[in-house]
Amino acid sequence: MLWRSWSLIFCFLSLFFMPTFSGDGFSAWAQDRSVSTPGEIHGSEAAEQRLTLRKSTMCERVENLRPVRPATVFSASVGQVSAFTAFDPVPEPTLIFHRWYHRDELSTQTRLRLYPPRWSTYSMIQLRETDKGPWRVEVTDENGQIIKVLRFSITD
Amino acid sequence: MSNLLEFLTTVRWQDVVDILINSYILFRLYVLFQGTNAFRVLVGIASLWILQEIAASLGLILTSWAVRGITAAAAIIIIVVFRNEIRSALQARNPRTFFWGSPHPQKVSSIELIAETAFQMGKKRIGALIVFPGKDDLSEVIHGGIPWDGTISQEMLNSIFWPKNPVHDGAIIISGDKVAEVGALLPLSQRQDLPTFYGTRHRAAAGLAERSDALVVVVSEERGRVTVAKDNWIKPIAQPEELCQLLRQHFNLSDGASEKEKQRHKLKMSLAAALSLIIVTGVWFGFTRSHHTIIALSIPLEYVNRPPGYEILETSADEVRVQLYGSSALIRSLRPGQVQARIDLGKAIEGRNTFRITQDNISMPPGVSLNRVEPSVVEVTLDVPVTREIAVQVDWVGRLPDHLIMVDMRVNPSTVQVIGGSKILERVSTIYTVPVRLDTLSRSGSLTAPLILTPPSLKMAPGSPERVTVHFILDERN
Numbered sequence: 001m002l003w004r005s006w007s008l009i010f011c012f013l014s015l016f017f018m019p020t021f022s023g024d025g026f027s028a029w030a031q032d033r034s035v036s037t038p039g040e041i042h043g044s045e046a047a048e049q050r051l052t053l054r055k056s057t058m059c060e061r062v063e064n065l066r067p068v069r070p071a072t073v074f075s076a077s078v079g080q081v082s083a084f085t086a087f088d089p090v091p092e093p094t095l096i097f098h099r100w101y102h103r104d105e106l107s108t109q110t111r112l113r114l115y116p117p118r119w120s121t122y123s124m125i126q127l128r129e130t131d132k133g134p135w136r137v138e139v140t141d142e143n144g145q146i147i148k149v150l151r152f153s154i155t156d
Numbered sequence: 157m158s159n160l161l162e163f164l165t166t167v168r169w170q171d172v173v174d175i176l177i178n179s180y181i182l183f184r185l186y187v188l189f190q191g192t193n194a195f196r197v198l199v200g201i202a203s204l205w206i207l208q209e210i211a212a213s214l215g216l217i218l219t220s221w222a223v224r225g226i227t228a229a230a231a232i233i234i235i236v237v238f239r240n241e242i243r244s245a246l247q248a249r250n251p252r253t254f255f256w257g258s259p260h261p262q263k264v265s266s267i268e269l270i271a272e273t274a275f276q277m278g279k280k281r282i283g284a285l286i287v288f289p290g291k292d293d294l295s296e297v298i299h300g301g302i303p304w305d306g307t308i309s310q311e312m313l314n315s316i317f318w319p320k321n322p323v324h325d326g327a328i329i330i331s332g333d334k335v336a337e338v339g340a341l342l343p344l345s346q347r348q349d350l351p352t353f354y355g356t357r358h359r360a361a362a363g364l365a366e367r368s369d370a371l372v373v374v375v376s377e378e379r380g381r382v383t384v385a386k387d388n389w390i391k392p393i394a395q396p397e398e399l400c401q402l403l404r405q406h407f408n409l410s411d412g413a414s415e416k417e418k419q420r421h422k423l424k425m426s427l428a429a430a431l432s433l434i435i436v437t438g439v440w441f442g443f444t445r446s447h448h449t450i451i452a453l454s455i456p457l458e459y460v461n462r463p464p465g466y467e468i469l470e471t472s473a474d475e476v477r478v479q480l481y482g483s484s485a486l487i488r489s490l491r492p493g494q495v496q497a498r499i500d501l502g503k504a505i506e507g508r509n510t511f512r513i514t515q516d517n518i519s520m521p522p523g524v525s526l527n528r529v530e531p532s533v534v535e536v537t538l539d540v541p542v543t544r545e546i547a548v549q550v551d552w553v554g555r556l557p558d559h560l561i562m563v564d565m566r567v568n569p570s571t572v573q574v575i576g577g578s579k580i581l582e583r584v585s586t587i588y589t590v591p592v593r594l595d596t597l598s599r600s601g602s603l604t605a606p607l608i609l610t611p612p613s614l615k616m617a618p619g620s621p622e623r624v625t626v627h628f629i630l631d632e633r634n
Contacts, residue, residue, distance in 0.1 A: 073552050073562040104585055134549050154553035
């Protein structure tokens, strides 16, 4: 059973707010896709740029497109765990995948869509007792190329 | 008739060789041990064993049990009590004697010794009178003998017949390889036809020879000649070899045995050989030709002759269940290591290989046959060993204190070089540590943890660490 039927897949297509970061911390500001921002890039310049993952972390949950309690070890009693990724720039609309592996066995896979100029998105799973152990989330592009691997553990 | 022919066609040449070898071994045992006390006891034990089998077949519980106990004890006793006889029978001075000839009787050496000494005494003009008894009892015709019981040697014979020895005038009586008596008085012959130069010794020798089946050797003190008296004849002997020949004939030893004796000996040996052949043939057929017992065994499957450069990645079976049949004696005596199942991987290729298990793959003791094997087909997957760099991950277990959260963690080194089958390594993307408990962590720090290689066929590349250092940062949960 490759796909976990119980997993919830969240795909945020930039409603009106989008988190971005500056330095090591997060900052968020209101941004409409149609509204240019100081960091936005246009035309051939954008085409030359590559999709870049700026921030990725495992966290207990995501609120207002911000990761809450990022960590590497989660208690199963927390109930859920999320993989948060933020891309900047996003040169063109594209797909990425979050592949969740429990001890090297693919547990679930989430397809997420990204839109220019920058995009934050996350996927999450609900935790069960049997989920305890080492996990990893592979963030891949639409061709399956691994962009980042996030490793964490589910414990008592 | 047709059944007999059909039966004979099932006998292989190996079976014939088997029977012949064991018949010869039995025959040789008979030849080596015949005439010894050990042999008689062996015959007794064999009789006990037959008695035990008869008692068991008749359902005589106590008798068979008691005889079995006696037989077992007797087998041990024979080895302890007759160890010297067994050793002398088996100690082959000459391998040819052990495997082919008859054991050399001790008498022969004594005979040669006496013959040699007699002629030496003749040269020294020392008179001697030596009696070799036959089957007759000589106690009625010989008088005055002094018990001696000394093992024959040249020095002893010379000293007995030394002119100043008080007993030198009497005769000595030889028994086996010993001088039984000395100073014995023999009856004198009354014959008139004896040469005048024959003295008292010669007359005594002739006298005893006339009255018994003994052979008497005389050494003349005056002439130094060696003379032999037997039955009604008395004649001079020119050479030690001639004397030896006469003595051998007297003792019915092989070299000098009479034609009749030789024939008797040959007949005895032929009968022993035939009996050995019959016994071994009977035992062989009893062991191998009754196929009424079936046994099922689970035996490990051995994969041999693996092509160089390949590793066995996966097998569909590690053991097979074989059903064997044969005589109950052979089946009962089967031990685990005697039945082996082997798959030859000599012609295997990379990837999945299928092998059908046949009788050729199962090695069994002779006389045991294969009835069935399960599974009859096995699949073996071969792979090429490669080295890959694989990420390391900590296997955290337990529970952090509720007020703490692990916000970051680094593993040093973050990857390790692992050697294993290429197909195995395709499926392995992480090497985990042993479970590391969280319960005892209260503040940020570092620890070391050994790595676990799964599956076990994997191994660390040279230079890769077996343990990693884990740096972790704990923070207050807010």
